[in-house]
Amino acid sequence: MTPKLPLACLLILAALAPTAQAQATTPAQLQKTYEAAAAAPAQAERGRVFFTSRHGGEWSCASCHGERPTGVGRHAVTAKSIDPLAPAFNPRAFTDERRVEKWFRRNCKDVAQRECTPGEKADVLAWLQSLR
Amino acid sequence: MTLTKTRTRTVLLLLTLPLALACQAGEHEGSARIAWPRAYVQECAACHAAYPPQMLPAASWARLMGGLDRHFGTDASLDARDVQQLGRWLQDNADRRQAASTPPEDRVTRTARFERKHRQIEPATWRLPSVRSAANCMACHTGADKGQYSEHALRMPAGLSARQRAAWDD
Numbered sequence: 001m002t003p004k005l006p007l008a009c010l011l012i013l014a015a016l017a018p019t020a021q022a023q024a025t026t027p028a029q030l031q032k033t034y035e036a037a038a039a040a041p042a043q044a045e046r047g048r049v050f051f052t053s054r055h056g057g058e059w060s061c062a063s064c065h066g067e068r069p070t071g072v073g074r075h076a077v078t079a080k081s082i083d084p085l086a087p088a089f090n091p092r093a094f095t096d097e098r099r100v101e102k103w104f105r106r107n108c109k110d111v112a113q114r115e116c117t118p119g120e121k122a123d124v125l126a127w128l129q130s131l132r
Numbered sequence: 133m134t135l136t137k138t139r140t141r142t143v144l145l146l147l148t149l150p151l152a153l154a155c156q157a158g159e160h161e162g163s164a165r166i167a168w169p170r171a172y173v174q175e176c177a178a179c180h181a182a183y184p185p186q187m188l189p190a191a192s193w194a195r196l197m198g199g200l201d202r203h204f205g206t207d208a209s210l211d212a213r214d215v216q217q218l219g220r221w222l223q224d225n226a227d228r229r230q231a232a233s234t235p236p237e238d239r240v241t242r243t244a245r246f247e248r249k250h251r252q253i254e255p256a257t258w259r260l261p262s263v264r265s266a267a268n269c270m271a272c273h274t275g276a277d278k279g280q281y282s283e284h285a286l287r288m289p290a291g292l293s294a295r296q297r298a299a300w301d302d
Contacts, residue, residue: 078180079268109207
């Protein structure tokens with residue numbers, strides 16, 4: 001039993017260590033960057049519609065994150081729990097640009113069969129930040 | 133090769149087999165003895181329990197890491213550096229039993245070992261809302277997120293019938 005403990009501690013420490021490549025940011029800062037790239041202001045309502053709609057495929061963003069992602073979501077296939085996306089309910093959400101870009105890339109391909117545009121990302125971010 | 137030599141070799145193999153199997157079982161069921169790279173947990177465990185690398189043979193890991201953009205119906209792509217680093221680590225720590233054959237679709241849940249260990253689980257149990265997927269290890273294996281699959285860390289998933297609960301320890 002005892003040999004497990006140090007390893008568990010090591011794993012926990014490793015998980016807490018700040019990532020070397022993390023690019024610290026804030027949800028508001030990210031939204032600004034996407035708005036600049038889209039050359040248009042974000043619209044939260046458009047973000048809500050994008051998030052909760054299927055885009056010709058099997059899933060919407062809400063399939064895993066929930067219709068109102070202020071609580072813990074559940075992966076549609078593996079049932080693994082997913083932290084809340086709304087920044088008011090999860091201070092870590094949208095604070096690492098590299099991570100945000102990775103998940104937008106993957107999940108937009110799963111949901112929309114293509115990458116999301118900067119405008120779509122800005123809209124979704126605006127809506128998520130409006131959730132209280 | 134003479135018949136005697138072949139026979140000696142077979143006997144030797146048979147003698148060492150139980151030991152080899154016992155070591156293998158220890159690797160699966162004890163704690164994860166090797167340290168997992170942080171990126172492995174961060175990337176893989178975001179969607180499913182990060183499987184101990186010993187659960188699949190090297191050829192399966194190579195195929196999985198080569199097709200992460202089409203990973204069981206989802207895009208799980210990583211940047212090239214992570215693919216290379218984690219791919220090498222998985223190769224180094226994969227199931228090394230010579231007889232380890234690659235499971236259908238390279239699924240951990242289709243390996244001979246997984247199927248043997250779960251042969252008494254009824255189909256209805258897999259479909260419980262608290263389980264839903266054979267990849268949802270944590271539904272029963274409470275240490276799965278740390279690579280621990282010991283029978284001591286098992287819990288009954290919510291929603292089992294009284295009969296199933298009574299049969300749990302069998």
